[in-house]
Amino acid sequence: MHYPTSLKSFTLAALTLLSATTATVAQAQGKPIRLIVPYAAGGPIDVTARALAERVRDTLGTVIIENRPGAGGNIGADAVAKAAPDGLTIGIAATATHAVNPWLYARMPYNAATDFAPITQMVRVPNVLVMNAEVAQRLKIDKLSDLIAYAKANPAKLNYGSGGNGSAGHLAGELFKKEAGIFAVHIPYNGGNPAQLALLSAQVDFNFDNLATAAPNIRSGKLKAIAVTTLKGVSALPGTPPVADTLKGFAIDTWWGLVAPAATPKDVLARLNQAFVAALNAPETKTRFATLLAEPAPSTPEEFGAFMTSERTKYESLVKASGARVD
Template identity: 50%
Template sequence: MRSFIKIAAAFAVATVTLAAQAQLVPQKPVTIVVPYPAGGPLDNAAHILADKLRPMLKAEVLVDNRPGSGGNVGAALVAKAPADGHTLVMGAVATHAINPWLYPNMPYDALKDFTPITLVARVPNVLVMNAETAKRLNIKDTKDLIAYARKNPGRLNYASGGNGSAGHLAGELFKSLAKISVVHLPSSGSAQAQAGLLSGQTDLMFDNLASASANIKSGKLVAFGVTTINRSSSFTEIPTINDVLPGFHISTWFGIFGPANLPKATTDQLQKAFAAALNTPDTAEKFARMSATPSPMTSADFAYMVMKEHADYGRLIKVAKIKLD
């Protein structure tokens, strides 16, 4: 009996010790790596959440921008970091679902080298057309656009931020479902693509809704439809493309990942903290300004979502034969 008590006591001490080790170290900074330049939606979201997380985690929460190689540089940094929960990445559809199918020498395995913690938000893209072009061609909505493109194959073009970008993939999916021929004109970034669209050098673009909103409101761009399955809460008057092309739904999403083999207790601690930060009214208000919807979910659900997105984009990229320049 005494031996059993000693063993039980030792096991209890070991369990407590392991649990303590699995928790974040108090007062040690938590860094959220953003694998894109400052000023974008991921960067803005990271700063909003960092402010909320500091009192919850009782630690300094830093945002570190590490852009490069379509997001691969920052993501790889976290993939190689210690699995203690103090180095995280604001990963996205590009870093974890698109890039693995485009880059021949990926510096990480998107599914094996990370611990998914929670989805942060989804941001719809929107199909927009230069307003003067739309007026000249008498194109008022998605149905008109498809009808014109079918009668005039190859006459229209669409801009994107580059080969393999979300806008490029949305365009290829649209062409495939609508059975139309539209020329893809890749740019060196979304800002350059939007500038070309506004100047009339290009006709169409699948742009980020937050980025396009000011030009839609001013009348410089005509919005035909959002790319998500549901309408945007900030632009309820814009229909979904899925209303015209059933099966068309594609969105930009981003979420929090840690390195692989993150202890479950640490993962749970972080997931609860991020979910609490996302579920506040002022966070929702700030995200709405970016046309983003806070979307926390369990780590298991997020892991399943990432795996499915990874497979879905792989099929789309192979069918469309998309390659980087």
């Protein structure tokens, strides 16, 4: 039987619309959304994901957190990339998984630029340059210019620690050395906590640490905050200037957000964006995130996609300059 061309066009359009709204219908029928966190439970990324999952319950229904740690976040991110693009599986994209790892790992299971559809940025957390307070006092280092001057007057005497080769702390340190024109030996540790313990015991001279991690020891007086890595000052550390005040344009902080598999329909992405942006803008969310020294950073999908692209470009040169590589 032959159908008129207009009927064929109508049928094709109807099938396309049906496919595009499958996820919306499924969610309306009560199917839960799976939110994959590519890191272990209990950390700041996991805590913020769980907080948002609770806040979108009324609009999106049940959101189940699934922790899939391993390989610097690559295992969990790959699970998102290869999930069905039906809006029922979303995940966290972070500095490591979507900006650093593509240049750090010799082999990647996913393409950070093409395998994901951005939903919204969630959070930005400042990093902070910290020193052991007693060491800073002994070396008469009170501000960033003092540290740079000491390093130039005492070549190769300073060292700094990080959570490992290619970590955010390592790359921040390499950028600092380059922009300041100084040299300091990098000492990698197996994770951020061992690196902080090394700083507290004066085994290393300075670290670039996540503010949320460093804050308790800054408040107790064990660590001295020299400068934050955001372009502007941070309300949680009043009086601590940005590195950018001394080294123009210096900016390197931690961020994460929400993504879906690349082929997820745009109307589904829009619905997810609307729900999660509303949750991020809620006063309760801002209060909860403030305890983690994390600032909500809601955005449109287009804004988050452009931001991740710019971050990949920035970290490409940083990773290559650092010489870090994971085979």
